[in-house]
Structure formats: structure tokens, C-alpha cells
Amino acid sequence: MCARGRYSFPGGVHPPEKKDLTSDRRIQPGPTITEVAVMLSQHLGAVCKPLVRKAQAVQVGQKIGESDAYVSAPIHSPINGKVKDIALRSHPVVGRSPAIIIEALPYHPTRRSYFTIEEDFNTDRYSVERICEAVREAGIVGMGGAGFPTRVKIEPNPRLPKHTLIINGCECEPYITCDYRIMLEWTRQIVAGVRLARKASGCARAFIAIEDNKPEAIELMDAAVKKYAYGDNIQVIPLKTKYPQGGERQLIKAVLNRNVPTGGIPPMIGVVVLNVATTAAIAEAVIGHLPLTHRVVTVSGEAIARPGNYYVPIGTSVEDLLEFCEGVTERCAKVVLGGPMMGIAISDLKTPTMKTTNAVTFLTKEQIGRAKFARRQTACIRCGRCLQACPENLNPTKIAHAVKHNLLDVAERYYMSACIECGCCSYVCPANIELTGYIKTGKIYVARQRKRMAQ
Ligand code: SF4
Ligand code: SF4
Incomplete structure (x- = not known):
């Protein structure tokens, strides 16, 4: 297929991509950690209430926080360990917020191996109710940054019927390559997740939208769709490379040439948008019965010694990641959760990663000096x-x-x-x-x- 993208949206910019720092780095297991801080608030919607108390032993995958509210998602322990405390930790959006601090058991591995689909699977096996329930129980939220609970997005709603599912594989922010690596390495999981999400949401068609600066991902995803879509109406669509192509509203404009009403949401025009990492997590939850306890994080920027894409327990601190990546150069001047365009600068290295943390970017003085914000x-x-x-x-x-x-x-x-x-x-x-x-x-x-x- 032609990997050249014709589709786009009005406006936008094309900042230097800087993806070559990590785009060829395979997903690797992250650090062996001694402690995680799982935030009670890491998605849009109601904050979870803790289901555990201090000194209680917890198992990997055990539900440790939940809310009765419809727009919410439970949280799970990513490691075997003991609850050390329930205390405030730095939160990139709200300042300080309560977190469940879990101490890892000594001599117990804190790394989880990747989930891979080996068998030929059939989505007929899973009913719409079962898919939605598995997604809710696994605590899946939008992993591209917004953090909206996925069950709410895909669940059938007679008032807002959906017809089109768009999978967001654009990853338009500079430096970040975790979604790109997921598309290259977990291709089959993504197709499985798309089929499950399409079935649950009742969409007649699905598009996997990828920017044309990722020709290898376009080729691989296209081949996987042809092989594993089993007749589902799924199409890979290359888009022009432009920022913010991965914005939900811009993506819908580029793929369908439709506008989401101002202040509105995509289901108002019958569309559901999911990120590729979220789609892989849906396959993990439904087929592998695994809650969302780990994710791939890109550690990048000119100021980090060993950039890469790491599979880490959610709640791993930036400090642990930094140490694992052999520290920063003396030119490091700013640490950003996310990319340089939409990411949030942090001052506390103990800030934990969350379900929505796709990257930690370490920028140098020169880069900040070149940035518009620092000039007069x-x-x-x-x-x-x-x-x-x-x-x-x-x-x-x-x-x-x-x-x-x-x-x-x-x-x-x-x-x-x-x-x-x-x-x-x-x-x-x-x-x-x-x-x-x-x-x-x-x-x-x-x-x-x-x-x-x-x-
Ligand atoms: S930050 Fe807001 S006002 Fe500025 S370009 Fe983006 S959407 Fe427009
Ligand atoms: S100087 Fe800046 S704020 Fe003024 S019109 Fe130009 S871009 Fe906009």
C-alpha cells in the first residue's frame, strides 16, 4: 500500500520530530523497582477510593482502588508487595494527590513479561457485555494522554449510536515513539483489540490512522489487518505528518472530514477514537484477563544518557526510570511528562508514572533556550x-x-x-x-x- 498520507486537517505545525533517538529501540523491560506509588486519580472522572489499608499484603493484579461512579476506572497493584502507606504524592495535573504506596517484596520479580497472542482467536467467543465488563474491570483508560475510561467510550448507548471506530496511531508529538514500537512489536494484539472494540461499540467500520512518517508501521499494520481481521471492515489509513494530527477532533476531521461540535464529544457524530496502546490493553484484558498494571513509556530527550522504550509497572517514579537510564547529562534543564508540545514539566522526580504517561522527556538548556517560551x-x-x-x-x-x-x-x-x-x-x-x-x-x-x- 502507498504509505504517503493525503488526509489532514486545517492549521497545525510541523516541529522537529526528534523520534530517531528512540524509534529503533525495541520495547525493553523497565527497572526492577522497590516501591511504586499508584495514584488514586489517574483518569478523567471520579477519583477511586482505596480498597486496601496500611500494612496489607497485595498481589500483582489485585484491585486496590475503585469508585461506584459510572465515569471512573479501578486501579490495580502492579507488583507483589505490602501497602506501605496511603499518602500524598506529586501529581502532574492536580499538584498533589493521594496515592497507594506499595513496597515490593524482596527477591520477588517486579517485571511482567509482555502479553502476546499465540492462538488464533475468534471474537464471536466474546459477547458485547463480556468485552465491556472485562474492559471496566481491567481499569482501562485512554492511554494516549486524555485518560477517559474506555468502557464508557465503547459501551453501546442507544441515545448515541456509533458507526465508526478510529484507532489513533499518529503519535504526532516530538520525541515520543512508544505507540510506534507497539505497532511494530504488538501488531497482532492491536488488531485483536480493534476487533473487540469494534464489536463492543457496534461500529460498522474501523480505521487505523497512522502518520506517514511511520511507513514501517503502516506496512506491518496493513499486513496484519489483511491476515487477522477475518472479514471485519478494518482499514489502515496513512495521514499527513503534522502536529496535532493525533488530537481527537483533528483526527476525525482528517479521516472522515467531519467536525465534532464545539464543546462536544465524538460520539455525538457517531465516532469512537481509541489510542493504539489502549487497543492492545483491550486485547490483554479480554483475551488474557490481565488488568492494566503496566505500560510502555518512552524515555527520551538529548539530556538522558540511555533513551529507550520501557515496559514499566504503573506507579514507577521518574527517579527510578532516570536511574535505570543511567542518569542525565549536566545539560539537563527540564523534565517533562509527555512530549515538549503538550507535556507537563515536573519539579519532583518522585512523581509516579500513570496509565496516561506515554513519555518522560529530558530537555537540555539549549533546547529550552531555543524554545519560544524562554526568549524575550x-x-x-x-x-x-x-x-x-x-x-x-x-x-x-x-x-x-x-x-x-x-x-x-x-x-x-x-x-x-x-x-x-x-x-x-x-x-x-x-x-x-x-x-x-x-x-x-x-x-x-x-x-x-x-x-x-x-x-
Ligand atoms: S493552544 Fe488553543 S488557541 Fe493555541 S493553537 Fe492550540 S487550540 Fe488554538
Ligand atoms: S505576534 Fe504572535 S500573538 Fe501577535 S498575531 Fe503574530 S503570532 Fe499572534
Whole structure:
């Protein structure tokens, strides 16, 4: 098949990809750890309540936290060990949040081998209810970064019937290659997961969308679909390489040429979007009866000594990963959970990895120095580049200006809440105005205002 992508979306940017640091690094087992911190809040929706107490012994895969709420997902112990404490730990999004700290048993392996499908499987064996229940019980959430509980996404909903499933294999952020390696190495699991998700959601067709800077993944996935799709309507579709092609709304525009309503969600137009790692986790949960306790994390950036793709227990600290990768060079100046465009900078190396942590990126002083954010900011020169780059067709300069002057109602009139925080506007601004920073701050203030009003 032709691996050249024709499909795309309006706006966006093409930052240096920097994927060659890790794209040829096979998925390797991560560090042997002594302790994990499993956050009670690592997905969108209700926070889990602990099901274990201090000093209790836990087994790998044991459910340790759950919530009764519909939009939530349970959490499980990734290792055999003993609960050391339930205490606050640094959380990349909410600051500090409670976590279950588990001490590994001495002489007990903390590495889990990868799940691989050996047998020829038949999705007829699994009913829709069984697939949805297995996905819920395994605690699967969107592993591409959003963390929305997957059962809620795929479960049939008579009010919002779905017709198209899109599997997101774009991985458009610089440096990150974990999804790419998963597509190369766990190809069959992904196809199995797509078939199960398609069946559960009732979608008539499925697309596996991959950016055309990954021709090997496109070839392999296409061959696997031809061999293992068993008549299911699944198609591999190459897309143009452009950031943020992996954004849910941009992906739908590129693949189906349809717009998700502002403030709306894909099921409103009958579409479900799942990340490739999430799809592989669905196959693990349904066929292998394995909860989501481990994931592949890309450790990359010019400031890390041994970059790679590592399969780690969820809750492994950045510090443990750093030590396993032989530390940083003296030029390291910033640690980001995720990629440099949408990732979140952290100051505490004890911050644990979560179900949504696809990468830890170690950036050098030079890279930050080259970044727009660190240069001197000047006045807006009204060049309009931020408007051209915005994939949501917003006016970033107007919104940022309104937030700067505390005119939140004006910012809202310019659809501030529709911003997906992709960073394209800041990236292209020649005046080095941190537009995305202003917009993020404005959104936080509006959310606080609404919360106060609701009380
Ligand atoms: S306004 Fe928001 S959506 Fe538009 S480019 Fe800036 S960060 Fe991205
Ligand atoms: S890109 Fe920067 S300088 Fe140009 S219009 Fe937008 S805010 Fe102003």
C-alpha cells in the first residue's frame, strides 16, 4: 500500500520530530523497582477510593482502588508487595494527590513479561457485555494522554449510536515513539483489540490512522489487518505528518472530514477514537484477563544518557526510570511528562508514572533556550500566524489578551473553552508571547469561578 498520507486537517505545525533517538529501540523491560506509588486519580472522572489499608499484603493484579461512579476506572497493584502507606504524592495535573504506596517484596520479580497472542482467536467467543465488563474491570483508560475510561467510550448507548471506530496511531508529538514500537512489536494484539472494540461499540467500520512518517508501521499494520481481521471492515489509513494530527477532533476531521461540535464529544457524530496502546490493553484484558498494571513509556530527550522504550509497572517514579537510564547529562534543564508540545514539566522526580504517561522527556538548556517560551517577549505585531496555526480555528491573540486583562467573559466569547491546549499558537508566535499559557490560566480561572458558583 502507498504509505504517503493525503488526509489532514486545517492549521497545525510541523516541529522537529526528534523520534530517531528512540524509534529503533525495541520495547525493553523497565527497572526492577522497590516501591511504586499508584495514584488514586489517574483518569478523567471520579477519583477511586482505596480498597486496601496500611500494612496489607497485595498481589500483582489485585484491585486496590475503585469508585461506584459510572465515569471512573479501578486501579490495580502492579507488583507483589505490602501497602506501605496511603499518602500524598506529586501529581502532574492536580499538584498533589493521594496515592497507594506499595513496597515490593524482596527477591520477588517486579517485571511482567509482555502479553502476546499465540492462538488464533475468534471474537464471536466474546459477547458485547463480556468485552465491556472485562474492559471496566481491567481499569482501562485512554492511554494516549486524555485518560477517559474506555468502557464508557465503547459501551453501546442507544441515545448515541456509533458507526465508526478510529484507532489513533499518529503519535504526532516530538520525541515520543512508544505507540510506534507497539505497532511494530504488538501488531497482532492491536488488531485483536480493534476487533473487540469494534464489536463492543457496534461500529460498522474501523480505521487505523497512522502518520506517514511511520511507513514501517503502516506496512506491518496493513499486513496484519489483511491476515487477522477475518472479514471485519478494518482499514489502515496513512495521514499527513503534522502536529496535532493525533488530537481527537483533528483526527476525525482528517479521516472522515467531519467536525465534532464545539464543546462536544465524538460520539455525538457517531465516532469512537481509541489510542493504539489502549487497543492492545483491550486485547490483554479480554483475551488474557490481565488488568492494566503496566505500560510502555518512552524515555527520551538529548539530556538522558540511555533513551529507550520501557515496559514499566504503573506507579514507577521518574527517579527510578532516570536511574535505570543511567542518569542525565549536566545539560539537563527540564523534565517533562509527555512530549515538549503538550507535556507537563515536573519539579519532583518522585512523581509516579500513570496509565496516561506515554513519555518522560529530558530537555537540555539549549533546547529550552531555543524554545519560544524562554526568549524575550515583545508586543504582538499582528502577523496573524497564531490564527493560521490554530487547528481549532480560534483567535489565540484575542483570547490571551482578554485573559491578561482579566476579561474572562470576553475570552469565553472568543470560545476559550474550545482550545485544546496544543501549543501551536505559542510555537509560531514571532513575538514569543506565551499564548497557550494565558489560555490555560484563563480556563483554570473560569473552572474555579464555575465551581464557586455551583457551591
Ligand atoms: S488557541 Fe488553543 S487550540 Fe488554538 S493553537 Fe493555541 S493552544 Fe492550540
Ligand atoms: S503570532 Fe504572535 S505576534 Fe503574530 S498575531 Fe499572534 S500573538 Fe501577535
